[in-house]
Amino acid sequence: MKLIYNGEDIQVDAHLSLQQIIVNKGAKPPFAVALNGQFVPAGLLPETQPENGDSIEVLSPIQGG
Amino acid sequence: METTQQDKLNIYGESFDSRLLIGSALYPSPQIMQDAIKSSGADIVTVSLRRQNSVAAGEDFWQLIKDTGLRVLPNTAGCHSVKEVVTLAQMCREVFQTDWIKLELIGDEYNLQPDPIGLLEATDILLKDGFKVLPYCTDDLVLCQRLADLGCEVLMPWGAPIGTGKGLINPYNLKTIRERLPEQTLIVDAGLGLPSHACQALELGYDAVLLNSAVAGAGDPVAMGSAFAHAVSAGRMSYKAQAMPEKDVAAPSTPTMGMPFWHQN
Numbered sequence: 001m002k003l004i005y006n007g008e009d010i011q012v013d014a015h016l017s018l019q020q021i022i023v024n025k026g027a028k029p030p031f032a033v034a035l036n037g038q039f040v041p042a043g044l045l046p047e048t049q050p051e052n053g054d055s056i057e058v059l060s061p062i063q064g065g
Numbered sequence: 066m067e068t069t070q071q072d073k074l075n076i077y078g079e080s081f082d083s084r085l086l087i088g089s090a091l092y093p094s095p096q097i098m099q100d101a102i103k104s105s106g107a108d109i110v111t112v113s114l115r116r117q118n119s120v121a122a123g124e125d126f127w128q129l130i131k132d133t134g135l136r137v138l139p140n141t142a143g144c145h146s147v148k149e150v151v152t153l154a155q156m157c158r159e160v161f162q163t164d165w166i167k168l169e170l171i172g173d174e175y176n177l178q179p180d181p182i183g184l185l186e187a188t189d190i191l192l193k194d195g196f197k198v199l200p201y202c203t204d205d206l207v208l209c210q211r212l213a214d215l216g217c218e219v220l221m222p223w224g225a226p227i228g229t230g231k232g233l234i235n236p237y238n239l240k241t242i243r244e245r246l247p248e249q250t251l252i253v254d255a256g257l258g259l260p261s262h263a264c265q266a267l268e269l270g271y272d273a274v275l276l277n278s279a280v281a282g283a284g285d286p287v288a289m290g291s292a293f294a295h296a297v298s299a300g301r302m303s304y305k306a307q308a309m310p311e312k313d314v315a316a317p318s319t320p321t322m323g324m325p326f327w328h329q330n
Contacts, residue, residue, distance in 0.1 A: 006116040030127060031117055032156035037148055039155035057116065059156055061127040063098075064113030064140045065088035065227070065255075065277035 001052040014052075019045035022058060031060045072305070074108075074273050075250055077165070077197040077218050081108040084267065085297045086138065086252065088277025092286055095129050101280050102133055105290035110135045111167060111275070113142050114156055138199065140167040145180075147187045154191055166191060167221070167254075167275075168200045176226040181208045185215065192216045201254050204238035206245055213249050220246070221254035221275060224266065228278045230258025233265055243270040260289075260296030267300025268308070 001014045005025060012021055018040060022033065033040045034057040040048055050056065073080040087107040092098035102110055112130055117123060130137065139157035144150040147170070154166045170187055172180025179202050188198050192215055200212055204222040212220055222242060225231035233239060233253065243251060253266040254275040263274045274297060283289035 006118050008118075027117055028124060030124065030160050032114065032159045034152050034156060037152055039152050039159075042159060059114035059153075059160070060117045060123045061130070061160060062113050062115040062123075063088070063090035063092075063126065064111045064142055065090045 001050075003050055003053070004055040006056070006058055015049070017046050018048040018050055018056070021050065021056065025058070027058050028060075031058050033058055072301070076109075076199070081136070082106075083108045083294070083297075084273040084301055085263070085293055086111065086273060086275040087280060087290070088275070089130060090277055091281035093281075095126075097286050098281070099129060099133060101286040101290040102135070103290075104287045104294070105280060106294040108136055109138050111138045111140050111277070112161065113140050114153060114160060136165075137161050137163060138165050138167050139163065140201075141169045143171065144169065145171050147183045147190070150183075150187045151190050151194075154187075154196060155194075158196070164195055165197050165199065168198050177228075178226065179203055179223070181205060184208075185211055188212055188217060189215050199252070204235050204242065206238065206242050209242050209246060209249075213246055217249070219250040219252065221252045223255045224253045224262065224274075225256025227255045229256050230279060230282075231256055232258055232262035233269075236265070236269065239266070239271070240269050260292045263293055264296040264300035264303070267297055268303045270304050273297070 003010050003012055033045060036055055073082060074084050083106045085105055085107045086109040087102055087105050088111045089098060139161045141150040141153045144153055150168060150170050157166060158164060168188060170180045170183045172178050181203060184200055184202060188200050191198050198217055199219045199221055200217055201221045202208055209220050225234045250272045252273045252275050253271050257263055257274060257276045257279050266274050280286050280289045
């Protein structure tokens with residue numbers, strides 16, 4: 001299925017969990033995840049199932065003012 | 066710059082020695098960032114979140130910040146909607162393991178002015194979700210009162226638009242907010258360029274200042290960090306010492322009694 005991962009179109013196997021998709025993309029901690037603009041706590045990533053067309057954001061620490 | 070036990074910065078019940086909060090962005094190098102943060106004497110440093118595939122986001126930067134040993138204040142910089150700031154605040158809470166959030170909700174792209182309407186809505190949502198909200202807001206008295214009514218113990222009105230270095234463009238507004246909200250912790254956030262601007266904010270009775278560009282954008286950020294530390298300390302001491310009343314008419318300081326060359330007509 002087709003997803004948007006940090007603004008980029010990606011293709012993944014259907015039925016993968018959000019956790020598996022993020023691991024497959026090589027995300028390195030620390031990070032937090034949002035699905036379609038909604039925060040998904042780390043503990044819910046294994047049981048969250050994205051659907052075709054969903055948008056995933058994986059964010060990590062950066063400088064801020 | 067010693068701080069007495071009775072005169073510490075209070076943020077949601079926690080006490081801090083330094084009245085300068087500093088940003089971690091825009092420094093020429095990671096080493097200069099660390100050195101400038103240290104020279105500023107700040108106890109609190111601001112950070113943010115961005116996509117992991119962006120250039121500088123990740124564990125390396127986070128380790129540098131952790132090495133400073135300072136308290137972290139995450140921000141929601143760049144957000145333009147209530148939904149965005151709420152989601153980003155929740156993500157910050159998980160990554161940075163803090164319920165503090167510097168709430169930034171931009172209402173105008175030209176001067177990066179905070180959106181006062183959305184800010185109230187987002188603040189209400191986040192306070193009810195257990196956050197300790199430090200809202201970045203304009204210097205509007207009624208907005209600040211509404212934020213305080215919602216439960217904000219800390220308010221952060223701007224001195225001037227972000228990154229301009231103009232200083233306090235409306236001291237009257239800031240002074241009025243201080244007078245009308247004597248119990249709130251007030252921090253001037255954004256727009257400062259010179260240590261004298263920070264000193265002025267503290268002299269007005271503000272509890273602290275938050276700045277980034279003024280230090281990071283200086284020719285010598287490490288020296289400027291130290292300059293701001295001194296200015297903040299001087300401003301606080303001045304406020305506590307209660308400045309003389311301003312007058313419109315000159316008054317001689319040298320005694321006039323026994324004035325030479327004086328003749329009674």
